[in-house]
Amino acid sequence: MAEEKKPWWYSTFDAFDTFLRVPGTVTAKGAHVRDGIDLKRVMIMVVIALVPAALFGMYNVGLQTSTLYGLDWNFWHMFWYGLLRMLPLFVVSYIVGLAIEFASSQIRGEEVNEGYLVTGFLIPLIVPVDVPLWMLALAVAFSVIFVKEVFGGTGMNIWNPALVARAFLFFSYPSSMSGSSVWVSKTWVPALKDVDAISAATPLAIAHDGAFDAATGAVGQYSFMDMFWGFIPGSTGETSVVAILLGAILLVWTGVASWKIMVSSIAGGLLVGWLGQLAGATALPCYYQIVMGGFLFGSVFMATDPVTAAQTETGKWIYGFLVGALAVVVRLWNPGYMEGMMLAILLMNTMAPLIDHCVVSVHTSRRAKKAINA
Amino acid sequence: MSNNLDLKKGLNIPIKGAAAPEVIKTVSPDIIAVKPTDFKGLVPRLLVKEGDTVKAGSPVMADKNRPEILLTSPVSGSVQQIVRGEKRKLLAVIIKADAEQSYVDFGAKAPGNAAEAKDLLLRSGLWGSLVQRPYGVTANPDLMPKAIFVSSFSTAPLAADTDFALGNSLADIQAGVDALAKIAPVHFSIRKDVVSSTPFHKVENAVIHVVSGPHPAGNVGVQISHIAPIRKGETVWTVSLLHLAAIGHVVNTGKLDLTRKVAVTGPAAPKTGYVTALPGTPVQSLTAVPDGARVIGGDVLTGEILGADGYLGFFENQLTLLKEGTEREWFGWAKPFRPKVHSSSWCYFSWLTPGKKYDMDTNLHGGPRAFVQTKCFEDVTPMDIFPIYLIKACLAGNIEKMEQFGIYEVLPEDLALCDYVDPSKNEIQAIIQKGIDLMIKEMA
Numbered sequence: 001m002a003e004e005k006k007p008w009w010y011s012t013f014d015a016f017d018t019f020l021r022v023p024g025t026v027t028a029k030g031a032h033v034r035d036g037i038d039l040k041r042v043m044i045m046v047v048i049a050l051v052p053a054a055l056f057g058m059y060n061v062g063l064q065t066s067t068l069y070g071l072d073w074n075f076w077h078m079f080w081y082g083l084l085r086m087l088p089l090f091v092v093s094y095i096v097g098l099a100i101e102f103a104s105s106q107i108r109g110e111e112v113n114e115g116y117l118v119t120g121f122l123i124p125l126i127v128p129v130d131v132p133l134w135m136l137a138l139a140v141a142f143s144v145i146f147v148k149e150v151f152g153g154t155g156m157n158i159w160n161p162a163l164v165a166r167a168f169l170f171f172s173y174p175s176s177m178s179g180s181s182v183w184v185s186k187t188w189v190p191a192l193k194d195v196d197a198i199s200a201a202t203p204l205a206i207a208h209d210g211a212f213d214a215a216t217g218a219v220g221q222y223s224f225m226d227m228f229w230g231f232i233p234g235s236t237g238e239t240s241v242v243a244i245l246l247g248a249i250l251l252v253w254t255g256v257a258s259w260k261i262m263v264s265s266i267a268g269g270l271l272v273g274w275l276g277q278l279a280g281a282t283a284l285p286c287y288y289q290i291v292m293g294g295f296l297f298g299s300v301f302m303a304t305d306p307v308t309a310a311q312t313e314t315g316k317w318i319y320g321f322l323v324g325a326l327a328v329v330v331r332l333w334n335p336g337y338m339e340g341m342m343l344a345i346l347l348m349n350t351m352a353p354l355i356d357h358c359v360v361s362v363h364t365s366r367r368a369k370k371a372i373n374a
Numbered sequence: 375m376s377n378n379l380d381l382k383k384g385l386n387i388p389i390k391g392a393a394a395p396e397v398i399k400t401v402s403p404d405i406i407a408v409k410p411t412d413f414k415g416l417v418p419r420l421l422v423k424e425g426d427t428v429k430a431g432s433p434v435m436a437d438k439n440r441p442e443i444l445l446t447s448p449v450s451g452s453v454q455q456i457v458r459g460e461k462r463k464l465l466a467v468i469i470k471a472d473a474e475q476s477y478v479d480f481g482a483k484a485p486g487n488a489a490e491a492k493d494l495l496l497r498s499g500l501w502g503s504l505v506q507r508p509y510g511v512t513a514n515p516d517l518m519p520k521a522i523f524v525s526s527f528s529t530a531p532l533a534a535d536t537d538f539a540l541g542n543s544l545a546d547i548q549a550g551v552d553a554l555a556k557i558a559p560v561h562f563s564i565r566k567d568v569v570s571s572t573p574f575h576k577v578e579n580a581v582i583h584v585v586s587g588p589h590p591a592g593n594v595g596v597q598i599s600h601i602a603p604i605r606k607g608e609t610v611w612t613v614s615l616l617h618l619a620a621i622g623h624v625v626n627t628g629k630l631d632l633t634r635k636v637a638v639t640g641p642a643a644p645k646t647g648y649v650t651a652l653p654g655t656p657v658q659s660l661t662a663v664p665d666g667a668r669v670i671g672g673d674v675l676t677g678e679i680l681g682a683d684g685y686l687g688f689f690e691n692q693l694t695l696l697k698e699g700t701e702r703e704w705f706g707w708a709k710p711f712r713p714k715v716h717s718s719s720w721c722y723f724s725w726l727t728p729g730k731k732y733d734m735d736t737n738l739h740g741g742p743r744a745f746v747q748t749k750c751f752e753d754v755t756p757m758d759i760f761p762i763y764l765i766k767a768c769l770a771g772n773i774e775k776m777e778q779f780g781i782y783e784v785l786p787e788d789l790a791l792c793d794y795v796d797p798s799k800n801e802i803q804a805i806i807q808k809g810i811d812l813m814i815k816e817m818a
Contacts, residue, residue, distance in 0.1 A: 018741060023702065029801055031676075033734040206542070256718045311749075
C-alpha cells in the first residue's frame with residue numbers, strides 16, 4: 001500500500017493537533033499495546049523540574065537590582081520585575097527556536113520533536129538577564145540549525161543545544177556575557193535610566209580574585225547561605241541550590257534524568273576542589289565549588305540530557321565524574337575564565353561516544369572470553 | 375540437579391482479561407487450516423490437492439529445500455481448498471474434518487537413538503515445532519544442536535497457565551524429554567514460585583532450572599542467555615511445552631494429537647477461559663469476536679493479528695482480543711492523572727496502584743521519534759547485552775557489530791518489552807527481525 005502523500009503543512013498541523021489530543025494511531029506491528037509514556041510527557045517533566053529554578057531566578061533578578069541600586073522594592077515588586085524582564089527572553093527563545101524546528105521537521109517530512117520545549121526553556125535561564133534580544137535570537141538560531149537540525153533533529157545531536165547557544169554568545173559577544181557588570185538587570189528600570197551600571201561580580205569571580213574570608217566563610221559580601229539559597233548575582237536559573245535540588249528530585253524520581261550523572265558529577269567537582277585546596281590553587285573548601293556559579297544547574301539539567309550524555313550505565317558514571325572534575329579544573333587552573341561548567345559539559349558531550357565505545361568494547365571482549373571458557 | 379536463575383529486570387504488563395483456569399468449550403471444528411506461514415525459514419511444497427483424503431498425521435506439505443521436513447494434518451478429512459495469496463504464495467491448506475477421526479500410526483515406541491528420534495519427529499510433522507537459535511527458524515535436521523531448551527511456563531501478558539493446561543500431560547512430557555534427550559541434552563525450566571506445586575518439577579532426564587522474575591523471565595531465549603549463551607557457530611533448539619507433550623504423545627501412543635487448551639484472553643474478549651481445540655481452528659469457533667476488535671494469536675507483545683476470519687496458528691495456545699485504540703484523548707500527555715492508561719514510567723502515577731489491571735487498547739500513545747531515552751530498554755532486558763547498541767547495529771545493518779552485541783542470542787520476542795516501554799515509539803521487534811533476516815541472508 002503506497003503511503004499517503006502528506007501536505008506540506010503536515011508537520012505543523014500534526015504538532016498542534018497532537019499537542020491538544022493524543023494521536024489516534026494504533027499499533028501496526030510489534031507489541032499491540034503500548035505504554036502511556038511519550039516524549040511530550042518526558043519533556044514536560046523536565047520543564048516542570050525547571051520551574052522552581054525559573055521562579056526563584058525571576059525573584060532574584062528583582063532582588064539583585066533592588067539591592068544593588070538601593071531601590072527598596074518589596075517581594076512582589078521584585079518578582080514582577082524579574083518575570084517581566086525574563087518574559088521577552090522566553091518569547092524570543094521559543095519563537096525563534098520553534099519556528100526553525102517546525103520548518104526543519106517539514107523539510108524532513110517528520111513529526112515535530114518535543115526536544116525544543118526543554119531547550120527553549122533552558123536558554124533564558126543560563127544567560128545574563130540583560131542580554132540583548134537580537135543576540136539571543138541569533139544564538140538560538142545558530143544552535144538549533146547547526147547543532148541540532150543539521151544532525152537530524154532531537155535525538156541525533158552531539159552537543160547540548162542550549163549550552164551551545166550560550167557558548168555562541170560567550171565567544172561572539174564576550175562583553176555582554178562576562179565581566180562584573182552584566183549580571184544585574186537595570187535596563188528596564190525607568191529610575192535607573194541615567195544611572196551608570198554598578199559592577200556586581202558573581203561570587204565565582206570574587207573568589208577567583210582571592211577575596212575569600214576563611215574565618216566567616218564568606219566570599220566577598222556573600223555568605224555561604226546566600227549562595228546556597230541563591231541570593232547572588234548570576235545567570236537567572238543557576239543561583240539557587242535549593243530550587244535546583246527540587247528539580248533534581250523530580251527528575252530522579254521520574255527517572256527522566258540519570259541520578260548517576262548528577263552524583264558522579266558532584267563527586268568529581270568535590271574531589272578536584274579538594275585537591276585544588278590541598279595544592280594551594282584556592283582557599284575555598286571544595287563544597288563551595290558546588291554552590292557557586294552554574295555547577296549544580298549544569299550537573300542536574302545540562303549534563304543529564306539523555307541524547308548528549310553517555311548512554312551506558314557505566315559510561316554515565318565516568319562521564320558525570322569527568323564533567324564535574326573538568327569544570328573545577330577550569331575554574332582553579334585557568335587565569336582568565338572563571339566558569340568551567342559550560343565547556344566541561346560540551347567537551348564531555350564530545351567525548352561521551354568515546355566513553356560508551358570503551359565501555360561497550362570492554363563488555364564485548366568479556367563476553368567473547370566467556371564464550372571461549374564456556 | 376537444579377539451578378537457580380533469579381532475574382530482576384523486566385515488566386509484567388497489567389492488562390485485564392486473564393483466563394480463569396476452567397475449560398469453557400471444546401471445539402471439534404468442521405474445517406482446519408494448515409498454515410505454512412507459521413514456520414519461519416520454511417518454503418512449502420504442496421503434497422496434496424483439493425479432494426484428497428488425509429488422516430491425522432498425513433503429510434500435507436514439505437519443505438522445498440529439505441524435503442524430509444513435513445507438515446502434517448492435525449485432523450483426518452478431505453482437502454477442501456488450497457488458499458494462495460499474492461504471487462501464488464501458499465497461505466493455507468483447508469481441510470474438512472471427518473466426524474470420526476482416524477490417525478496415522480507412527481508406532482508407539484520410544485526412539486533408541488538420535489537418528490530414530492529425528493526420524494519420528496520428521497515423519498509425524500512435529501519437526502516444525504523445533505525452533506533453532508540463532509535466528510528462530512525451523513530446525514535444520516542436518517545439524518546437531520548443543521542443547522535443547524524447554525521453558526515450562528510463560529510470563530507473557532495473560533499467557534496460558536501451563537500448570538492448568540498441561541499439568542495432566544506429565545507422562546507425555548516425560549516421554550518427549552526422553553526422546554529429545556537422545557538428540558542433545560535437554561534443559562527444562564520451571565517457575566520458582568510454584569516449584570513445589572507444579573507437576574513439572576517431577577521431570578527427569580533433563581537439567582532443571584528454577585527461574586524467577588518478571589516477564590520476560592519465562593522466555594526461553596532469556597533463560598538460554600544466562601544458562602549457556604549462544605556464540606557464533608553454535609546452535610540450540612527450543613520447543614514449547616505444548617509440543618513437547620505432543621512429541622511424547624506420539625512416542626506413547628503412536629498418534630499425532632495436537633489438541634491443546636487455548637486461553638481466550640484480553641480486555642475485549644466477551645468470555646475469557648480455556649477452549650480445547652486444534653491448531654488451525656477458525657477463530658470464529660473459538661470465541662465470539664466483538665465488532666472492530668483485534669484478534670491476536672498469542673500474547674499482546676509478540677502475537678500476530680489473525681483477524682476474525684483467521685485460524686489459530688501451529689504454535690499458539692492463546693488468543694487475545696483488544697479494542698482498537700482510535701479514540702483521541704484530549705490533552706492526554708498533559709494530564710496529571712490518566713487512570714485508564716498504564717505507564718511503567720514514573721512520569722505518570724501508575725506506580726500508585728500496583729495491583730490494578732488496565733483495560734488496554736491498541737493506541738500507540740504518541741508519535742514516532744528518534745531515540746531519546748534508552749535506559750528504559752535495559753530495565754526490561756534481563757540479558758547480558760546492550761539493547762540500544764544491538765538495535766542500532768541492526769538499523770545500520772552492520773553484521774560485525776550485530777555479532778558483537780549479541781544478535782545470536784535474541785529473537786524479537788526477547789526484546790518485545792522494549793516496544794512497550796519506548797517513549798519514542800520505535801518498533802524494536804521489527805528492527806531486530808530485520809537484523810536477523812540480514813544475518814540469515816549474509817551468513818548463508
